[in-house]
Amino acid sequence: MLSMQAVSQEIAVAKKIDSNVSLEKWPLPFNISYAKLDLIIRGYFRAGADNRLVTADDLSKTTGLNLNTLKANSRFLVSLGVLAQAEGEGFSLTTEGSGYAKALSSGDEGQLA
Secondary structure, eight states, X not given: OOOHHHHHHHHHHHHHHOTTOOOTXXXXXXXXXXXXXXXXXXXXXXXXXXXXXXXXXXXXXXXXXXXXXXXXXXXXXXXXXXXXXXXXXXXXXXXXXXXXXXXXXXXXXXXXX
8 A cells, every 4th residue: 555645756756757647547635635634544444444334424424524525535545545435435444444544543653654
């Protein structure tokens, strides 16, 4: 799984090599910071997304984040391998995403690299 900084660096390098590079591979984060992306990941973990599907609507109610922002950024997290999207509206944490969420929740910075 790539870290958020690694994704940013990969995109920057690709753009330097070829200014026509398509960004479709990365549905870039929308209206959000790294801290809020981590909040979304922790929110999915706290909602039990390591064991069941959780909708962005459910997460909006528990995190206070805008529903449209959550949907767009959940798709971004799917592209990174943090979340998996089921048919319909549900998302679940991947094995890697669950490990990342556990490290975030425990404050174990060494596990986040």
